[in-house]
Amino acid sequence: DTGVSQDPRHKITKRGQNVTFRCDPISEHNRLYWYRQTLGQGPEFLTYFQNEAQLEKSRLLSDRFSAERPKGSFSTLEIQRTEQGDSAMYLCASSLSGRIGDTEAFFGQGTRLTVV
Amino acid sequence: AQRVTQPEKLLSVFKGAPVELKCNYSYSGSPELFWYVQYSRQRLQLLLRHISRESIKGFTADLNKGETSFHLKKPFAQEEDSAMYYCALIIGGGNKLTFGTGTQLKVEL
Numbered sequence: 001d002t003g004v005s006q007d008p009r010h011k012i013t014k015r016g017q018n019v020t021f022r023c024d025p026i027s028e029h030n031r032l033y034w035y036r037q038t039l040g041q042g043p044e045f046l047t048y049f050q051n052e053a054q055l056e057k058s059r060l061l062s063d064r065f066s067a068e069r070p071k072g073s074f075s076t077l078e079i080q081r082t083e084q085g086d087s088a089m090y091l092c093a094s095s096l097s098g099r100i101g102d103t104e105a106f107f108g109q110g111t112r113l114t115v116v
Numbered sequence: 117a118q119r120v121t122q123p124e125k126l127l128s129v130f131k132g133a134p135v136e137l138k139c140n141y142s143y144s145g146s147p148e149l150f151w152y153v154q155y156s157r158q159r160l161q162l163l164l165r166h167i168s169r170e171s172i173k174g175f176t177a178d179l180n181k182g183e184t185s186f187h188l189k190k191p192f193a194q195e196e197d198s199a200m201y202y203c204a205l206i207i208g209g210g211n212k213l214t215f216g217t218g219t220q221l222k223v224e225l
Binding site: 003004031033035040041042043044045048055056058091099102104105106107108109110 | 161211214
């Protein structure tokens with residue numbers, strides 16, 4: 001599968017623990033996005049990278065959340081001191097340069113986080 | 117702030133019947149509108165975008181700026197159309213998609 005891959009697919013953690021998710025975009029894509037999806041809702045934008053630069057962050061991304069893309073390839077999303085409200089599906093997407101209206105965003109299958 | 121509304125959580129139609137999935141948006145400017153689809157156990161994928169004015173898998177969607185709508189239509193539903201459909205927009209030449217809450221389409225035999 002040469003699409004966007006996310007790891008792990010599922011994560012169960014205890015409240016207060018830290019978790020880290022990984023996203024590997026399509027190899028030639030220099031844009032990478034993180035979204036969060038809770039039950040019954042559509043995906044909500046969290047943050048976006050152009051190569052290694054984090055260009056935009058949503059207000060949803062509290063101080064407990066941090067995302068990196070150190071070499072402009074894979075990205076990690078870390079949640080510190082997890083809370084039950086963090087339980088959601090975390091989606092990663094990637095695209096080529098250019099406005100997203102012109103270039104298609106390809107989504108990964110997501111990481112489902114459950115905080116108990 | 118921009119917003120996308122999909123009023124129906126579930127739409128059930130019979131095979132061969134016409135389908136219309138409603139999408140309304142709130143934004144004073146000229147957004148770019150998209151429909152994304154998620155089939156069972158598959159990832160979210162782009163179905164169509166208004167700037168392309170294309171028909172994909174028999175689906176079409178017309179942007180109506182007067183009614184701020186971007187309804188998705190298909191004249192004859194097929195069983196394989198059963199999926200979750202999300203309407204989404206981008207504003208101001210930006211990069212982030214704003215999604216609606218989605219409509220689950222169920223095509224019954």
